[in-house]
Amino acid sequence: MTTHHPNTRRLVYGHATNHDCLAFIDADTAAGEAAEIRALAAARTWGEARQVQMTHLENPAGPECYEEDDYADDKPFDITELGAIVDGYWPRMVTARALDVLPQDLQDRYGEVVLTVHNGEYLQVPLDGEAELIAKLGERGYEVTRDDDLINLLDGLGLGSVTA
Template sequence: MSDELVYGASRYGYTTIAPRVALERVAAQVHAALAAATYGEARAVDAPIDNDEIADDAAYDVRELGQVADGDWPPNAGMVALETLPSELVALMHLEHSMVGQEWAELRDEDVARVVEEARSMGYVVRRDDELICSFDSLLEL
């Protein structure tokens, strides 16, 4: 894992902290999935696929998948945090749950400074980057 964590506020009203490299990697995967025009292209970039038996040359639009319609994909920044942060940091965060069974990690306003300081004491470089956190909000608006 990268030694750099970023935290910031989402337009959806939550603040989270996550490894910069993980956020950038997931954002790039989402953009690659959005750009895929065929199932073969989607498979090449590890985009979500509902049916493995569809031919590689078949038209592909990630927005038409059940995972997107169900709200399971793409992840929000808090989901990336939950999947990539060490358990010691996740334990300091608040876990939220959606009506469709998703879970993500967020920081309550009163906990932000304490969690940032704790991450720094663990050796992480921590920077605020609302723009990167908010970039996931637009990914959710496919």
Template sequence: MTNHLDPAHPQPAGKLVYGHARLHDCLAFADADTAAEEAREIATIASAATWGEARRVATRYTWNPVGPEYHDPDEGPADDEPFDITEVGGVKDGDWPPMVTTRALTLLPKDLQAAFSDPTETALNGYYLEIPLRHESDLVAQLREHGFEISRDDDLINLLDGRSFQ
């Protein structure tokens, strides 16, 4: 497996989508090939009307915080009870969806990480890259020079970060 955090084995360039992540007021990045589908999964779980509906959402690109792997249906609300995503423990704790700003740690080449940001640590959710908005044009130009296809979509980035329901 290639680890792009290792300069001897850089991750090949690909397609990225980025935007202004409102939660941390900085730039965030996602894999453009999977971001829209992951966002649909997040939105589907978040908009479920009942616990049963939420539990039944199958995911491919994210994890379901009320799925059987993470939430025992025998110890929680019944399937027909109204569902509110903001009452789910993983959401309350800030674990779901995972912070979109962490993705830059694995998506961006290490040299660009060092040039445009510093790793920042949250009290509960670990490290992320805080990439100031003022670096947008320079970083995007550098990513294109590295061979990345890149586009901006603030709404998608914030949906991936859970901003549509928090």
């Protein structure tokens, strides 16, 4: 087991297919978010979907998004038909996370802020800057792990094929 200093920032990064660039997220919440996405994707009925407990993300099938009267508990549930997912609002764009977790000077040097029409800003970090950026983060005491599958799951890629 790797021990790390309690103040060490742990990041997971990878190639975000949707934007063809690198994405960076907080490693401490990434696994929990992924579990919540998988749990919702595995729900077979609206009742199951509503019961998915979420602490990191908002449940896009929850009562604040859908009237229970319209979607009976036993009605079949398909995550790919959820409005928030169809419209691209859930889960939050994974490439936007770099704006929260990367030091500002490194954002300025290695990335470019891109404004999307519907989902706000994200940081476009070109793939060719990977080695240098990861080295710089290491110099500053960041623990950085690459996991493309996790990054793309958190971006909502291929949700229809996700199974718990």
